[in-house]
Amino acid sequence: MLCGYMRSGTHWNFEIISMLLNGIVETIPHRKESLHLEQASQDKLDHFPSPRVLSSHLLFENLPREILDRKTKIVYLIRDPRDALSSWYTCIKKINLSYNEQWNITLPDWLELSTSGKLEWGSWFENIASWERALQEHPDHPILLVFYEELMQEPLKEITRIKDFLGLPRDEHFCKRVVEKTKFEKMKNDKEKYTERFAGNAVHYHKAVIGNWRTMFTVALSEWFDDLYEEQMAESIFRKRDCRAFDMTKALVGNHFDSNMTYYLLAVENVLDRQEKDVYETGINHSDIDVIGKSVYNVERDYVEKQIILMSSGQVSLCKAN
Structure with missing residues (x-):
């Protein structure tokens, strides 16, 4: 099971984990959404036999009870919320998705809206709090924390951690091939015919860089978010x-x-x-x-x-x- 807030690297990790599970370094010939709990029907999910990678942006407590009962292994992704939210803003602008029947929202207004918890999947802060509670209340449930920034900086080490967590017999050579196959530009090109598109543009693949929020936030916006972060995360281990x-x-x-x-x-x-x-x-x-x-x-x-x-x-x- 692959979980994480919107724009935290779920498409990237879907490819990585699928390759590790299948033991084949080949582009996954379908969209992540085909196995996304919030979007796929039961019939569609049943169409994909194990091993498969289910994905979700849900809070831990909203996952199907069966996942908890079976102690399904979960990889939970964490990304700097400033990058995650600014990437989501860019994604929504690409597809011209409108809230309140029009799209004229600025980035500051978008951040205020998306951190309020009023949109689908709640806020980043609610999501991280939910999974922190999961670690506290279900210490025996196998959950692996993967930080987006760590995976970007040391992909081989993090991919090795993932395959060890999943108990897969993949050697270093295999993991290196997965690293190369899932580099951003390579993966973006390979997924070209499978990815969701709007007006000819791939929706889900943007830049895949650390700190891109700096090109979008003003000083005032950065200070506002820092204050909000300190307030919301005051009691968090993260x-x-x-x-x-x-x-x-x-x-x-x-x-x-x-x-x-x-x-x-x-x-x-x-x-x-x-x-x-x-x-x-x-x-x-x-x-x-x-x-x-x-x-x-x-x-x-x-x-x-x-x-x-x-x-x-x-x-x-x-x-x-x-």
């Missing part, structure tokens, strides 16, 4: 956009970690950050541990390592940051 604890988790346990370990360290970081501790600074080598060096927000490295070991063995439960 408040820190640079996700330093996420990086530290990977440094400590390599590619063999799950969302629970990530959740724990994000919670530790968030609690200590509220105590106004200094941000730790360290170079991180993702292949081993020996470069951590300093304490993390005055939490000793040995303590954090012990917590990871205890938690992975079931001796420590997740705690909510408060």
